[in-house]
Amino acid sequence: MTEQYPNLSDLQSRPLRYWNIDGLPELMMGLVWILWGGAFLLGESLPKGGAHNFYWMLVPAILCLSGVASNWAVKRLKQRITYPRTGFVEMKPPSRAARLAAAAVAVVCAMALAALVVRARANEVQTMISPIVGVLVSLAFLVASVRLKAPHYLALAGVSLALGLAFGAFQLGWESLNYLFIALGAACAATGALRLALFLKRHPAGAAE
């Protein structure tokens, strides 16, 4: 009986894996990171003055809205591209415990970064910020790779780590973080675009019920 018994844990994780089947989430995440890095780079290149101040007033809103907009765009694109080809799924809303855990992780990360910025000397922070962000993003990809059984996230974890260390070595200060986000975003968007192309090739339009 045990041989025939389906792996329930594997079945329970299928929707999460299905969400990543088409590369769209990575593609949009990559574009958002490019936008973040680009927004800061553009702001730093603007001459001081009214336009500069106005631009920096807009940046926080742009950053916040980009997350919401990318989420909305992924859902809309899935409705047009993914669901007609491989089926529609509406995810379960996260449980209260899961929301609290996510909030706790976010608070701990924010406090750790704040402590680093406050306690360490400005020069040290500027030198270490890219490697630290590279390691954090790499760890996030590593966890995603294991949870989603997605080996390509392992490659992205390696790329994140390598880019973080490389931009740290260039000693560009805070600017290196902008370049890091642009490079990470480009890698992520390229992987997503490639996976989307493969998905479209494997599942041509017209696969309906």
Place this chain on the structure above:
Amino acid sequence: MNGLDRLIHEPARLVVVALLNSVQQADFLWLLRESGLSKGNLSSHLAKLEEGGYVQVEKTFRGKIPLTLLQLTPPGRAAFQAYRKSMTGLLARRGARR
């Protein structure tokens, strides 16, 4: 074994129920793909689960294309949780006896 829900215990139906339990709702195409069952087989299992009150089937349209939306009912979710609990206990007892 007598305490197990026979409607869920059948392997193909267990796959269907476990998949539907992991989502809010899904369409027939996704379930067909993920379960690996044939269309006829899946339809007959869904009919049995609907008859038992475990699955709610909603027939609608996406544009001009028919769309069958499937959702586990609250009794269906409760039955799956109870089944999983009793099955885990059963397997643990078997493991302890070896």
